[in-house]
Amino acid sequence: MRLYLHDSKSESIERFLADGTKVVSLSNLARVEVLNVLLRQEGRADQFLADLQEGLRLRLEPVDWPRAFQRAESLARRFSLTLRPGGPDLVLVAAAVTMGATWFLSFDRNSRQRPLATAAGLHVWPPLEKDEKGQVRRASQRGVG
Numbered sequence: 001m002r003l004y005l006h007d008s009k010s011e012s013i014e015r016f017l018a019d020g021t022k023v024v025s026l027s028n029l030a031r032v033e034v035l036n037v038l039l040r041q042e043g044r045a046d047q048f049l050a051d052l053q054e055g056l057r058l059r060l061e062p063v064d065w066p067r068a069f070q071r072a073e074s075l076a077r078r079f080s081l082t083l084r085p086g087g088p089d090l091v092l093v094a095a096a097v098t099m100g101a102t103w104f105l106s107f108d109r110n111s112r113q114r115p116l117a118t119a120a121g122l123h124v125w126p127p128l129e130k131d132e133k134g135q136v137r138r139a140s141q142r143g144v145g
Helices: 010-018 028-038 045-054 065-083 087-099 113-119 130-142
Strands: 024-026 058-060 103-105 123-125
Touching (some): 028 045, 028 087, 065 087, 065 113, 065 130, 113 130
Parallel strands (some): 024 058, 103 123
């Protein structure tokens, strides 16, 4: 979303993408979530859809949804007590892991997806804040299996 909202955080995602050749992979679930937000602001969704069509910056990736939901349940069992993720956060992170992602992009510091993505083994951009790192450390030390 930050690529298309043109706010102060847009520079950060532009910098991430410029550092090497990167393509952002999206599940259809993430595509709908981004499109929904962009449609609230006139003229923002068109470029997003054009970029998806072009496939150079953004690419849709298939997700094995039954496997993703199993992974979401596994993440919930391991981290719900300590990280307290919401259901959508569990599914988005599980979909990224199932797709074979190595990075998870999220600017939503009010959700629990960033610490959850790190605990699930993904790199997060922008980097975690100090309090988010502490959450991940506590969740890892707890060793809930």
